[in-house]
């Protein structure tokens with residue numbers, strides 16, 4: 019139901035020219051959902067082209083106590099963009115300039131709507147490197163990545179988005195503007211509010227400018243696929259790789275059920291009887307990468323398959339990893355995707371316990387992903403048209419979350435809390451910690467208009 023008052027429409031029209039203020043249902047519909055597929059219709063959508071419009075809009079929104087749902091590409095999986103309960107969607111996609119690439123400072127300055135892959139391409143052409151690489155890199159934005167502290171496969175060696183954010187310009191509800199951090203790679207003056215805003219899921223303020231640290235581009239990359247007859251051998255090998263002093267760029271695991279799914283849709287390089295695959299990526303100078311590859315071959319001498327590739331030749335190996343998502347639907351038509359994370363030493367216990375949950379509820383549950391940092395993607399496969407399976411999938415999810423917390427893990431390593439994980443946040447956060455977070459929110463957003471009902 020549209021709850022916009024006439025006076026509000028009048029005020030909005032003064033800030034946004036007609037094509038940047040969307041009021042009709044057919045225009046607004048797409049802004050009501052995200053990758054969670056939960057839908058709630060916004061009252062209106064605004065699309066600023068200049069930071070001053072964000073300031074004026076947040077001034078107006080606070081005065082009128084209107085809920086504001088900031089969004090970028092809407093690729094988040096947890097309903098963080100859904101305008102639940104109604105309000106105005108603030109789309110940041112038109113603020114999409116790469117403002118400055120400074121090869122001397124090793125700093126780039128961007129507006130939030132820049133698509134991450136576009137930035138990476140621009141930097142690569144100048145011999146620079148921005149490591150964070152969420153699998154959504156071609157469809158998500160730097161602003162969204164910062165607001166979710168997005169991770170990716172390269173997080174093992176290079177860390178996550180937040181590790182590259184040097185500074186932020188943030189507009190707060192009421193129109194105040196914070197200039198946090200700087201272009202300096204080190205800065206310990208005052209409280210680190212930049213870090214506070216990273217991962218804040220649109221609940222505190224709106225970024226209009228982002229300062230990022232960049233690195234020199236590694237000259238060479240190489241990849242190594244290795245197969246084992248036992249999951250245990252793969253897990254032991256991970257330990258041996260680190261013990262050998264090798265820190266891979268990425269280190270991914272695909273256990274038996276995942277391999278069976280891939281085998282059903284594509285030719286695979288591993289022989290029958292393979293029950294776990296490790297996919298390893300290296301980068302650096304050619305000599306060092308070659309030495310590491312040789313060391314990996316030695317460590318994995320007992321494996322039942324080894325394949326390596328350098329440069330463009332690596333892609334055929336990573337294509338197999340990209341097949342996991344489409345292949346999973348061979349098992350069941352629907353999935354619940356969890357991105358649980360456990361301490362690295364507890365990965366084996368987590369994978370085994372999750373397998374038992376699958377057996378208990380008679381559902382296929384895929385576990386795979388970032389073995390190197392304990393971030394295990396967990397896909398509970400089920401049929402949404404089958405009432406019993408739906409119930410079982412929900413029960414299985416709860417049981418898995420409890421197991422993960424019991425192992426000292428966390429409900430989410432990448433996707434955040436948004437709407438869908440909110441019912442479980444009290445399982446992880448202690449009462450006083452949670453209370454402190456709510457108090458901090460009140461400092462920046464006293465009327466709770468920024469993405470209400472989301473996150474912590």
Ligand SMILES: Cc1cc2nc3c(=O)[nH]c(=O)nc-3n(C[C@H](O)[C@H](O)[C@H](O)COP(=O)(O)OP(=O)(O)OC[C@H]3O[C@@H](n4cnc5c(N)ncnc54)[C@H](O)[C@@H]3O)c2cc1C
Nearest residue numbers: 090091092093094153154159162163165168169219220225
């Ligand atoms: C196929 C696929 C693969 C994915 N792989 C990964 C992965 O490997 N790693 C990972 O971490 N995530 C992954 N994701 C999740 C998602 O891509 C990330 O959360 C991403 O960072 C969201 O970016 P976005 O531009 O789509 O932001 P949106 O989804 O539009 O917004 C995300 C959050 O950011 C807030 N926000 C957006 N812009 C601003 C701004 N300017 N100021 C303040 N708040 C803002 C929104 O309010 C919302 O809370 C994947 C998603 C998909 C669909």
